[in-house]
Amino acid sequence: MVLSLFAIYIIQDINYVEHKEYFKEYFKKRYEDNKDKIKIQSLQKLTCNCGKTFGIYKKTRHEKSQYHKDYLKQQDQEYSC
Numbered sequence: 773m774v775l776s777l778f779a780i781y782i783i784q785d786i787n788y789v790e791h792k793e794y795f796k797e798y799f800k801k802r803y804e805d806n807k808d809k810i811k812i813q814s815l816q817k818l819t820c821n822c823g824k825t826f827g828i829y830k831k832t833r834h835e836k837s838q839y840h841k842d843y844l845k846q847q848d849q850e851y852s853c
């Protein structure tokens with residue numbers, strides 16, 4: 773119910789400023805409701821093929837890292853021989 777109301781406001785893009793406080797509360801509440809879930813997810817670790825371990829939310833960042841790129845480059849060289 774609350775979510776569909778929110779969607780309507782975004783689509784129409786009206787009254788947003790007027791309801792800013794409402795949205796603020798809405799997101800705050802949603803965060804509070806999901807806090808434990810977010811915490812658990814953020815504690816999950818992934819181990820990449822390159823050997824590095826990192827938090828689930830840092831996957832994209834890791835894939836852009838020099839360490840990972842070097843690993844990929846090394847893999848390419850091995851397979852191209």
Ligand SMILES: [Zn+2]
Pocket residue numbers: 820821822823824834835839840843
């Ligand atoms: Zn990696």
